[in-house]
Amino acid sequence: MNPAIDLSTSVDAVAPTRKMRCDDVHRDPGGGGINVARVLRRLGADALAIYLAGGAAGKLLERLVEREAITGLVIDGRHETRENFTVFERESGEQYRFVLPGPQVDEAVLQDTLSAIGGLETGGFLVASGSLPAGVPARFYADVARIASSRELKLVLDSSGAALREGLLGTPFLIKPNLRELGELAGGTLAGEEAARGAAAKLVEEGRVEMVALTLGADGALLA
Template sequence: MRCSKSRYDPGGGGINVARVAQALGEKACAVFPAGGLTGGQIIGLLAEASIPMAVVAIEGPTRESFTVNETETGNQYRFVLPGPSLTESAQRQCLTRLSEATSDGSFVVASGSLPPGVPPGFLNEVARLCSLRGLRLVVDTSGAGLSNLSEPVYLLKPSVRELREFTGLPLDSDDEQAAAAEDIVMQGRAEIVVVSKAAAGVLLVSADGVVRIPAVPVPPGSGVGAGDALVAGIVVGLTQGLPVVEAVRYGMAAGAAMLLTPGTEVCKKPDVERLYRSFSAVSAEV
């Protein structure tokens, strides 16, 4: 099976968020563990892109995941390999690096699944660190990391599947999904919940109520990193003083713009701005 030319991009949830934030004109520091040849390659690619980073050195090689685009059918196949197990020492170092990296920040984004060896409640430690530092924590995770999240956070960004995991409910209808997100807000577990529904748009839930925002129509393309771009765009919008609804729309524009770039390439700011302006013709249902 012969393939065309490949490309390499640094990836992983938090790294993707940092890359998109920089593409949109904001400074972000990627905090992550790295080891082996692949870890060195990620560090080199981030340095080449001038993205600030705080790295925790580990013994095992950083996982390498890859995406194959079948050009004749347009199908995309994603291969996500298992990562190395993180020791307790490495986990402590990650928290230390995070504390150091946020000395002048206002938002922390915890994105991606927990690596092997990390206890399910690890994100609660991140939440407590952010609370002590007066930082707003945005969480975009799944599996054990999400289901064991008990500390309050500023913004929670689950997909419908992840919201089902978090609540343990089937949530078959839009109204049920909105009600589940409202319960999370009323319980004080998150100030804002943004439920991503792919082509169906998003549900934005806060103390102000529920806002349904339709997706931005774009041609089919590679959706790798689109969810991370959504989160990055929301945080960039909030950092720049946009109201929450507008920040979510800006994030949706960033996620949609990822479909306009090949493979795992980061979105372009002109595309994001153009797609964001298109929301002026789209009404949101409150």
Template sequence: MSDILTITLNPAYDVSTSVGTVTPGPKLRCEPATYDPGGGGVNVSRAISRLGGVSTAFVALGGQTGAMFHALLDAEDFEVAQFEIEGNTRQSLAVIETSTRQQYRFQLPGPDWRPKQTAAMLEHLRSHLTRGRIVVMSGSLPPGVPADIASTVNKLAVERGSRLILDTSGAALVAAAANPGPPFALLRMDGAEATEVSGRTFTSPAELADYGLELVRGGVAEQLVMSMGATGTVGVSATERFFCRPPKLETLSAIGAGDSMVAAIALELSQGMSLRDAVRHGVAAAGSAVLTPATELCSKATADEILGQVVTEEI
């Protein structure tokens, strides 16, 4: 059994293509598409494989798109624990406008979950929350799933001796920031998400670190990782505050950067590395991901090269 489990409740069958110009009205003749299994946790497992690690992906799949999704997973180098759901797995579309190099990203909603399905998922998940395991819950939630489901999963994980890393957004992140405990092992968000949750504006790493420390002291999470995009990433715990600054890189596609960061962090933590080392590797992995087109993820060789250029500063 692998030391890392990823959880994806709202996976997406990712379609990516390009077209000269995006204009309303006429048919747009696109380039041949590429297809990838997507969604936060799945992308984390894919990135872990590319970084040389091993994980198991707990994935909720259903319908014809779910079957196509699973066929794509067969080509990946990790174990899959499938949870069968009602309805079709959602799809997403990413289009690069080649005349401007801008990227357009369209996300369809997932199928509605009923309370009985959520309860069945938690029961199915329980056996995978084994002692000593790093668990990464990443991505959006399907309609119908309670916004505070991450706190429920975290409580199960703590009871069974696992440690939960959470990377989510929207109402689920707002609920996570009010987590009544036990604390998440690690909570990841970016500056814009921190603004959405807190109602404040953050203009510096120090301001973001101050907010992260508030969440740590409030028992929300033991550690915070807070990204400021290409500028760098803040790491916060009860005992340290630091900022990891990457080298300047040309972005081809932002898709997968956050998932690559979380993958590297989870992999380093599963091997007993410090938060500081884990975040440095996460910044390097995210940097390697933005250098790849469409929905491609990080490259270990490129991440290793970038790692030596990441500068860590005390806050």
């Protein structure tokens, strides 16, 4: 629901006020769902990306998605698609990431998106990934989960905060929280791997989700 054009470049060093001469800019299609589709295509799997696009930037996003050999189902977002900007600093090896807010999403666009999901073929997996832009209620992913269930689609939900909590009301197939996000669902800070395992298992036992893929950063991941 919040795709973007990801621009990236590099400079020798980042400094305030002065002009910094950048290398050539590289443009990629971005956003949680689109990035999932990109990885699936590179692994040799078919993927359909459902995403919003609007304005001149939206047309460019469509071309970038096509360049990745991804089949797209484009929803008219009615507002200009956002851009994000990443700068790599050679001197330090650090990366600076500037993330712009997404455009306001109207109710009509929400309904168009839900209708598109409702028209998908039955069976398979549906991945809902990323942040929700302004105008999209937290319950949106719960609505997506219910439609997915009616189409016999297994919903994989990768979100956070209220969107993740509300999404659980639709009983998705799998969620992918990190330790902090799982702690929020469990109602407190999780101290250690055993506490995390227990919290993930409890979500499954309560029937709120079928599987939990808990990401632990450099320490890997757990599947419950």
